[in-house]
Amino acid sequence: MGATERRPSRQRLLDWRRKVTDRLATGFAVLMAILVVAPLLAVFGYLVVRGIGSLNLAFFTHLPVPVGEKGGGVANAIVGSVMILGIASIIGVPWGIGAGIYLAEYGHGKFPTLLRFTADVLNGVPSIVIGIVAYALVVLKQKHFSALSGGVALGIMMIPTITRATEEVLLLVPLSVREAAWGVGVARWRATLSVTLRTASAGVITAVMLAFARIAGETAPLLFTAFGNQFWNLNPNQPTAALPLQLFVYAISPFDEWHRLAWACALVLIVLIVGAVAAVRLVASRGMFQGA
Amino acid sequence: MRNVVEAARFPQNPQREPATAAAGGRTIPLIPAKTSRIPDFAFSAAMLACGLSLLACVVLIVIELVLQSKLSIHAFGWGFFKGTDWDPVSGDFGALPFIYGTIVSSMVALLIAIPLSIGVAVFITEMCPKPLRGTISFLTELLAAIPSVVFGLWAIFVLAPLLRAHVEPFLGTYFGWTGLFTGPPFGIGMLAAGVILAIMIVPIIASITREVLTAVPQQQREAVLALGATRWEMIRVGVLRNARTGIVGAIILGLGRALGETMAVTMVIGNTPQIAKSLFAPGYSMASVIANEFTEATGDLYLSALVEIGLGLFLVTIVVNILAGLLVWSVTRGMPARVRA
Numbered sequence: 001m002g003a004t005e006r007r008p009s010r011q012r013l014l015d016w017r018r019k020v021t022d023r024l025a026t027g028f029a030v031l032m033a034i035l036v037v038a039p040l041l042a043v044f045g046y047l048v049v050r051g052i053g054s055l056n057l058a059f060f061t062h063l064p065v066p067v068g069e070k071g072g073g074v075a076n077a078i079v080g081s082v083m084i085l086g087i088a089s090i091i092g093v094p095w096g097i098g099a100g101i102y103l104a105e106y107g108h109g110k111f112p113t114l115l116r117f118t119a120d121v122l123n124g125v126p127s128i129v130i131g132i133v134a135y136a137l138v139v140l141k142q143k144h145f146s147a148l149s150g151g152v153a154l155g156i157m158m159i160p161t162i163t164r165a166t167e168e169v170l171l172l173v174p175l176s177v178r179e180a181a182w183g184v185g186v187a188r189w190r191a192t193l194s195v196t197l198r199t200a201s202a203g204v205i206t207a208v209m210l211a212f213a214r215i216a217g218e219t220a221p222l223l224f225t226a227f228g229n230q231f232w233n234l235n236p237n238q239p240t241a242a243l244p245l246q247l248f249v250y251a252i253s254p255f256d257e258w259h260r261l262a263w264a265c266a267l268v269l270i271v272l273i274v275g276a277v278a279a280v281r282l283v284a285s286r287g288m289f290q291g292a
Numbered sequence: 293m294r295n296v297v298e299a300a301r302f303p304q305n306p307q308r309e310p311a312t313a314a315a316g317g318r319t320i321p322l323i324p325a326k327t328s329r330i331p332d333f334a335f336s337a338a339m340l341a342c343g344l345s346l347l348a349c350v351v352l353i354v355i356e357l358v359l360q361s362k363l364s365i366h367a368f369g370w371g372f373f374k375g376t377d378w379d380p381v382s383g384d385f386g387a388l389p390f391i392y393g394t395i396v397s398s399m400v401a402l403l404i405a406i407p408l409s410i411g412v413a414v415f416i417t418e419m420c421p422k423p424l425r426g427t428i429s430f431l432t433e434l435l436a437a438i439p440s441v442v443f444g445l446w447a448i449f450v451l452a453p454l455l456r457a458h459v460e461p462f463l464g465t466y467f468g469w470t471g472l473f474t475g476p477p478f479g480i481g482m483l484a485a486g487v488i489l490a491i492m493i494v495p496i497i498a499s500i501t502r503e504v505l506t507a508v509p510q511q512q513r514e515a516v517l518a519l520g521a522t523r524w525e526m527i528r529v530g531v532l533r534n535a536r537t538g539i540v541g542a543i544i545l546g547l548g549r550a551l552g553e554t555m556a557v558t559m560v561i562g563n564t565p566q567i568a569k570s571l572f573a574p575g576y577s578m579a580s581v582i583a584n585e586f587t588e589a590t591g592d593l594y595l596s597a598l599v600e601i602g603l604g605l606f607l608v609t610i611v612v613n614i615l616a617g618l619l620v621w622s623v624t625r626g627m628p629a630r631v632r633a
Contacts, residue, residue: 018522018525019522021522021524022522022523022524022525024524025523025524025527025528026419026523026524028411029411029412029414029415029418029419030415030419031411032407032408032409032410032411032412032415033411033412033415033416033420033428035408035411036408036409036411036412036431036432036435036494036498037428037431037432039435039491040431040434040435040438042446042450043438043442043443043446046446046449046450047442047446094342095342095345096342098338098339098341098342098343099339099342099343099345099346101339101342102336102339102340102342102343103343105339106336106339106340107343112343114347115343115344115346115347117614117617118346118347118349118350119346120613120617121350121610121613121614122346122349122350124545124548124549124552124609124610124612124613125350125353125552125606125609125610126551126552126553126554126579126605126606126609127552127554128552128554128579128582128583128602128605129353129357129552129602129605129606129609130353132356132357132360132582132586132599132602133352133353133356133357135586136356136357136359136360136599137352137356156349159346159349160346163346187328187331187332188332188335188336189331189332189334189335189336190331192335213437214437216439217438217439217440217441217442218439218440219439219440219441219554219555220440220554220555220579220583223583223586223587224586224587227587244439244441247441247442247445248441248444248555248559251441251444251445251448251559252448252559259449262445263445266441266442266445266446269439269442270438270439270442273437273438273439274434274437277433277434277437281430
């Protein structure tokens with residue numbers, strides 16, 4: 001005679017119900033996990049299957065061709081993207097790291113808390129609104145669309161991400177490391193740059209790459225700043241093609257040939273971004289600050 | 293900044309005492325007296341300038357948005373957000389259809405995303421076998437890294453046909469009586485926008501929920517388990533109940549993201565300025581109308597009306613994000629940067 005069988009039947013029913021509820025909840029959580037991972041696999045699957053067939057040398061070396069012609073590529077968009085992302089990085093990286101240094105090394109009290117809050121607010125501003133602001137600040141002054149204005153928009157978007165992450169990794173550097181530098185008579189600014197920042201470099205690189213991955217696929221702020229271009233343009237003051245923009249134009253077009261190119265654009269973009277994220281993982285797992 | 297001030301106050305440090313400045317609970321030794329203070333001052337000033345410029349950025353955004361939308365604010369006043377007509381030709385602008393589209397698509401997204409993201413967060417923190425844990429959280433992170441425009445592409449060619457052929461006929465047959473699922477199944481429409489938004493905000497809600505769940509002290513779990521609770525009872529009583537404020541914060545943060553999302557929504561919402569009860573019907577969102585019509589806007593009033601929609605979007609997302617930030621912060625504050633499990 002087991003103990004359970006001597007229990008009153010109501011108790012047994014309750015035990016059974018608790019057990020079933022537990023199983024159901026577990027099953028629900030597992031199902032949700034599968035449902036979250038499934039679209040990811042579906043997106044990647046479609047990208048690879050439909051994109052890889054359209055990738056060829058012409059895609060990387062030729063200009064877009066008019067509707068009706070076969071072939072063609074997005075060479076100008078790739079170069080344009082590199083240019084816009086370069087401008088964005090020149091603006092966003094030093095600025096973001098500087099603000100991060102300020103918050104970590106000089107940031108005590110109420111005012112820096114306000115700045116942290118501001119960074120979070122800036123992080124939450126919809127990208128299309130940033131686009132409007134870049135339009136008002138640069139395009140209206142220049143009187144025409146340009147790669148520069150696109151770079152400004154994306155650069156502003158990089159700042160808050162880099163700032164907060166830089167602050168976080170700098171705070172992980174032990175105070176004793178700084179004290180060691182100060183102790184041998186190194187000036188504070190020099191200690192910050194050559195010792196603290198250097199010690200945290202893996203984390204800072206992670207932050208920069210994540211910010212880069214975030215803006216690399218941004219389309220909305222480029223719509224009315226960089227605007228797009230069907231031809232070569234290496235002048236940052238002229239309208240410039242960008243990979244995400246080209247992808248958008250191709251995707252909403254009614255032509256099969258352009259849809260094919262859209263999938264190829266998407267594949268290239270994803271490889272670029274996932275490459276950046278994976279590189280970050282590698283750096284983070286080998287560096288001092290795992291998971292930072 | 294403060295340390296610089298202190299350093300300036302004791303320039304020579306005559307007693308050769310180990311001068312320190314207590315700042316924010318940390319004791320920071322001052323610079324040796326012999327070093328020139330000018331580069332130090334310049335450096336800290338430059339860093340302060342970088343920090344200040346963040347504030348300047350946000351102020352600049354507000355100023356520019358207000359300046360550029362002045363025309364429309366003067367012309368329509370508050371009626372702008374109540375008007376239902378959007379007629380660029382006759383110069384009549386009302387933002388209500390876009391506000392409606394933004395809110396409805398975000399709500400559909402939240403309805404789908406909440407169970408998904410809480411489920412996956414609970415699975416990762418409480419149930420997942422250790423070796424699988426890293427993989428699943430990496431995959432969820434990866435989902436967040438996919439650009440909006442790629443989601444849009446996928447939604448046009450995979451999700452919309454799927455909805456049109458299978459999901460919408462099913463919903464129409466069995467739930468048509470609610471009035472939410474009536475009319476011809478286009479595939480493209482409010483429902484598609486909601487679904488793709490849900491996929492996009494799941495990683496955000498899930499990762500913050502995970503953070504909040506990890507912040508619940510381990511003793512809570514052990515205490516509940518020691519009372520003989522099953523695992524689910526432990527999660528419900530010991531974990532979720534403690535973390536609910538933070539989870540609400542995570543959900544609101546996801547909402548903030550959904551409201552401002554542009555490209556994917558633009559590509560599948562149908563871009564028709566109308567207010568329809570059925571989720572199958574095409575709609576329009578605030579961000580989409582800016583994306584579609586900004587470069588084609590002829591006339592200052594038209595452009596100004598679009599910027600005013602942007603201003604509205606900006607203000608709403610700011611409020612939503614601040615609210616969410618406060619909620620998450622109230623749960624995870626006092627935790628070190630990296631939460632101990």
